[in-house]
Amino acid sequence: MIVETDLESMALALAATAAQARSLREFIAGAGTLWAATPLRVERIFMSLRMLHPAFRARTYLWENDAREVRVIEWPHGLANRPGYYHSPDHHVHRTRAELRVPELSETSHHACDLYTTLARQGFVDYLIVPLIFSDGTVNTCSIATRTPTGFPASGLGAFRSLVNTLTLIAERFTALEMVDSTLQTYLGRSASREVLRGKVRAGQGELVRAAILFADLVDFTSLTAQLGPTATVRLLNDYFDVLVGPIEQHGGHVLKFIGDALLAFFPDLPDSQSPTPLEALREIQLRISELNRVRAAAGEVPVWHALCLHYGEVLYGNIGASERLDFTIIGEAVNIAARGVELAKQLRIDHLVTKAFADRFQGSYATVGVHQLRGIPRPIAFLQFQRQPHPGTTSRPSEPAKADAR
Template sequence: MQSLLDVNKSSPRAGGVWPAQKSALLDWLMIETREQRFIDNILVEMCERLGKAGIPVGRASLHFRIQHPQWRGARLLWRKGLAEAEIRTFEYGSEQTAEYLNSPLNDILTGAGEVRQRLEVIDAATPPYPLYDELRAEGLTDYVAWPLDHTLGKRHVVAFATDRRGGFTDEHIAALYDLMPALAIVSEIRLKNRFARTLLETYVGPHASEQILAGATTRGSGVTVGAAILICDLRDFTAISDAWPRDNVIELLNGYFDAMSEPIEKYGGEILKFMGDGLLAIFPLSNPTACVDLLRAISEAQAAMSTLNAEHVREGRKPLGYGIGVHVGDVMYGNIGSRKRLDFTVIGPAVNIASRLETLTKQVKRPVLLSKTFVDLAGCAAKLENLGSYLLRGLDEPIDVFAFSGDCLTVNDVSA
């Protein structure tokens, strides 16, 4: 197979056979897509423009190796006649599957400069890739894949197929290949933009990431918001971390944080930070059901912790204890820190009270404590146990404290 690096000037891949259409498509890719954030939309429009220029693309795909805490890669797939591209993600470990190893994608990512397969003829030289059977079943006659090389050695893949009888001509292949440098630049910009957003969402949460991307990057920048605040802490973590192997401790923490975090995010809470074995989350009061949603999240988190603890007991381990403190009030939401190292978080007296309530759970032996201010706003005092008044550290006056458990009320028992 001829490498793209070896084509000479007489090859149709050297370009020059469709100057007018090429110029228009390159201008569009490099200039007119500047306002388009999403590479899948660019792929769809590019294929439509290729068809109008006489390049018979029936299917096209972009394959990216992405940096994401959950996904190893993503495929954007367009088929002729569709207005949108199909997006499929692949988990870590997918690169070891037969689907990946027996594919042109693996060939490109391990160094091939091109994969070309005419699908109308099957002979001994045709690799037995399942993808080729899939393409034939769709009525496609020819397939070509090339690397999309981004900076710092990051390699991705683009592929085209046609249903034209006889497949792509040399001129068609040259036309497509001429777009590769521009497509590499355009796709890298979108991929890095998406990575920046993913990075921020992963480490500071979706709402804070929007604030930062919108320009809230200077120390002291932020807003005052009303929020229900939840602070959670794992019990006896120091003893566990001293006694358990490191990998087991990390596995334990991940299981605990999954149990707590997934319900919080499900009901619209924003986890601002993980603090060792604890977490801080808020439910903005701009959502009229914020307090009810927080209670729903705690209820589901407690159920998830019960399931997790049952697994620990089966494995001969002690069940995990935890404490949760909940309060509501105005908080300063924004950037705090040194000149060069900032943390996007919330501060204020309301956060301090939630923290003191979490600490109080150790004394009163109840896993979840709520302030009367929160309970009144949630409208659920009649269904909770009033533990009386407690003077919390740093406060001049005692506050009424309520205990919550997931089975002490149902969703219908509370009203926003």
């Protein structure tokens, strides 16, 4: 046990815990074990941190000494104004940037904050929440609680308060690392962000890989934009890309970029046990497009028609661009064939095509569409369509879809 007056030992132990942890979750688990063995007798840690992420605004971590692991919850945007927040200790700390202590939780039954009542019911006696103010001014919080009948000892609390700045630095370090990773994934995709974090940051760095290439594009987007206006167009694009991205990533693919109303993704070859399944992605995309159009029709909105092409071949995967402004993507004739295949699908008024090269690599039931000469491709390319089994409750594209995009 670390004696309560040995602040230096507590600080060194906390730093060692942070150095050994691979994530904030691991650090909080280690800190809980550490503080539980001090005269503080900490039995609960709760940390709430603002995050930079498109899907959620905050992440919370809960450690309790009788739980097997740290519980992590991601809170979506828009919940800061929920009614209960304004009675919470977090709101007090965010507003005042000062700590708050509740030394007798059993005496708070009259308080509007449900948390105090819940903690008292669980046997907790003393509660302290402190601000973790990051270098950019963001106010985050960390609270500790104990079931010890006499509460936190004064000297122990003094030592803990002296460690708040150290705790803040550690929390900010882990949060910054996680936000760099999540931000790169948001804007580059999982695969490209991983390569960048591994050090591939110079123009020209890349490697030749064999992969399935997926290119998709909305049909008649120019007319749709004029018809819908900017706000509805953005909503339509977001709905459309949501339909595409989920199935692609779930089946081993990586989205590389959005190009206006188009999307480029690839499914790199992996060992057999981890092989991507682009046909499964295609099947799910078709189902999701049908469901999206059902919802849009019920709302009186125009349907979404798109064209998609899958090809298989060799591409250069790496940094393309200027020395200080790069794009981590794929280039090569295989990419051009997939893009031109989308143009052909629009001309043929069908929702998707796959090349013979793709069909040879990924077994399935196909129907031939013929051999076609593509713009800018020196040789004719054989195309097919994937024949999926009808799914109950889905509808196919009508025989007279929107005209091909004339951009």
